[in-house]
Amino acid sequence: MASPHLTKSRYMSGLQCLRRLWLQVHEPQDYEVPSPGSPLDFGREIGEKAHLLFPGGILVDEEPWQHAEAAERTARLMQDPTVPAIFEAALVDCNVRVRVDILVRRPDGWGLLEVKSSSRVKDHYLNDIALQAHVLNGAGVTLSAIEIVHVNTRYVRGAGEVDWPLFFTRVDVADETKERRVGLPEQLPPMHQCLLSETPPRTEPGDHCGDPYECEFWDRCTADKPADWIAHLPYMTAVRKTALEALGVTAISAIPQGFPLSWKQEIIRDAMATGQPYVSPDLARLLHGLKPPVCYLDFEAMMPPIPLYQGTRPYQTLPFQWSLHVMTPDGDLTHQGFLAAADGDPRRAFAESLIGALAGSDMPIIVYSSYEQTRLKELAGHFPDLGTPLTAIIERLADLLPIIRGAVYFPGFNFSNSIKSVAPALCPGFGYDDLEDVADGTAAAGTFVQLASGKVSDPAEVMRLRAALSAYCERDTMAMVVVHRALMALVADA
Numbered sequence: 114m115a116s117p118h119l120t121k122s123r124y125m126s127g128l129q130c131l132r133r134l135w136l137q138v139h140e141p142q143d144y145e146v147p148s149p150g151s152p153l154d155f156g157r158e159i160g161e162k163a164h165l166l167f168p169g170g171i172l173v174d175e176e177p178w179q180h181a182e183a184a185e186r187t188a189r190l191m192q193d194p195t196v197p198a199i200f201e202a203a204l205v206d207c208n209v210r211v212r213v214d215i216l217v218r219r220p221d222g223w224g225l226l227e228v229k230s231s232s233r234v235k236d237h238y239l240n241d242i243a244l245q246a247h248v249l250n251g252a253g254v255t256l257s258a259i260e261i262v263h264v265n266t267r268y269v270r271g272a273g274e275v276d277w278p279l280f281f282t283r284v285d286v287a288d289e290t291k292e293r294r295v296g297l298p299e300q301l302p303p304m305h306q307c308l309l310s311e312t313p314p315r316t317e318p319g320d321h322c323g324d325p326y327e328c329e330f331w332d333r334c335t336a337d338k339p340a341d342w343i344a345h346l347p348y349m350t351a352v353r354k355t356a357l358e359a360l361g362v363t364a365i366s367a368i369p370q371g372f373p374l375s376w377k378q379e380i381i382r383d384a385m386a387t388g389q390p391y392v393s394p395d396l397a398r399l400l401h402g403l404k405p406p407v408c409y410l411d412f413e414a415m416m417p418p419i420p421l422y423q424g425t426r427p428y429q430t431l432p433f434q435w436s437l438h439v440m441t442p443d444g445d446l447t448h449q450g451f452l453a454a455a456d457g458d459p460r461r462a463f464a465e466s467l468i469g470a471l472a473g474s475d476m477p478i479i480v481y482s483s484y485e486q487t488r489l490k491e492l493a494g495h496f497p498d499l500g501t502p503l504t505a506i507i508e509r510l511a512d513l514l515p516i517i518r519g520a521v522y523f524p525g526f527n528f529s530n531s532i533k534s535v536a537p538a539l540c541p542g543f544g545y546d547d548l549e550d551v552a553d554g555t556a557a558a559g560t561f562v563q564l565a566s567g568k569v570s571d572p573a574e575v576m577r578l579r580a581a582l583s584a585y586c587e588r589d590t591m592a593m594v595v596v597h598r599a600l601m602a603l604v605a606d607a
């Protein structure tokens with residue numbers, strides 16, 4: 114029986130874990146179209162923009178399952194000397210199929226170009242390219258150049274359209290690819306052999322499951338693990354994990370007293386074993402300066418890979434939304450928020466509206482992480498005339514995250530200090546599950562990029578997405594409110 118074919122992505126999966134390769138081929142998960150504004154969607158768009166570097170190039174637009182037709186078309190285009198470049202060129206050798214992002218005709222052969230939406234060359238890209246070079250070599254193609262094309266984060270957009278040759282950086286990786294091809298032919302037979310098996314290999318989940326890519330089968334492979342599996346313990350080293358496994362310990366709650374753990378790991382172990390939260394006797398002191406009246410502030414920002422505005426760089430962080438809750442001494446709440454218009458660089462309006470909202474008071478501004486402080490410093494640097502009021506806001510910030518990290522742990526935190534884990538644990542019933550369109554920061558950023566780049570223009574849809582953005586950001590400051598209230602109640606009860 115012939116083995117199912119390999120591809121670039123299957124090969125990469127096989128290098129990471131043969132079980133993942135087998136599952137992807139024989140029991141694949143349903144394919145999900147990347148949502149607009151997601152990293153995968155940006156990657157697709159940047160791949161298409163790279164075609165603009167080679168005017169006259171021709172796209173082989175047959176689908177992945179039409180590989181034979183795509184390969185025939187590629188062969189015809191390679192024979193045609195008037196075609197300077199082929200996009201998504203399809204080739205096959207020894208039951209390994211590849212689609213090359215860009216194949217460029219050169220006087221001395223062909224150039225193989227791999228396009229990445231990242232800002233640098235990552236080591237695992239070389240495995241992907243080495244396989245392509247191996248297949249092209251086997252198919253009789255002479256390669257005279259091998260390059261990675263990635264995003265140049267030093268590029269600054271000018272007054273007009275994006276300058277694509279400046280937007281991209283081309284890196285010669287011919288030598289590195291040559292080194293990576295050593296031993297590659299020996300890696301293919303075990304992958305083909307694995308795919309011929311009727312059952313997946315038994316592979317224990319571990320650190321390799323997220324390196325270099327998060328494996329989509331994580332939930333499946335860890336379904337029989339205890340909810341407090343030792344791998345969830347923060348900062349668990351491989352040495353300690355192995356030592357626990359040797360003792361037959363798989364659950365955090367079963368880690369014996371006396372086993373070497375860090376202070377925080379001991380707190381988590383004890384909380385999981387007893388079901389009781391940890392509350393530091395120091396919590397009252399840490400919260401001392403944070404009595405109402407206080408306010409709670411959260412930002413949302415986008416990092417568009419393709420700069421939208423003059424003077425901005427790829428992946429530059431641009432805040433576009435803030436939410437502010439204010440709690441009076443009586444515990445009453447008021448809320449206001451800002452969501453930039455989608456017709457230009459949002460930063461000036463963002464900064465001015467925030468300064469206006471916080472003027473005239475000196476109450477502490479509670480945040481959760483240093484994210485807001487970093488954004489405010491960037492804004493102060495970009496708008497020197499707003500430096501004084503922005504610096505005054507920075508000086509009022511009070512970060513709740515270090516207090517949670519150092520002084521409180523509830524079993525429901527699920528081994529995370531993220532506000533999305535902490536708030537529901539401290540305030541049962543609170544959550545984000547009812548937010549459908551925008552339920553996390555990545556979705557918020559992607560949604561605003563869609564609006565700002567004009568990809569969503571239907572007025573009703575624009576209104577719906579803006580309402581979703583507002584609801585999400587308000588929920589994040591409300592999360593801080595419920596966490597702060599819960600902490601104050603813990604102190605009051607002590």
Ligand code: SF4
Nearest residue numbers: 130133322328331334
């Ligand atoms: S979760 Fe880990 S063990 Fe399971 S298939 Fe993926 S990489 Fe392999």
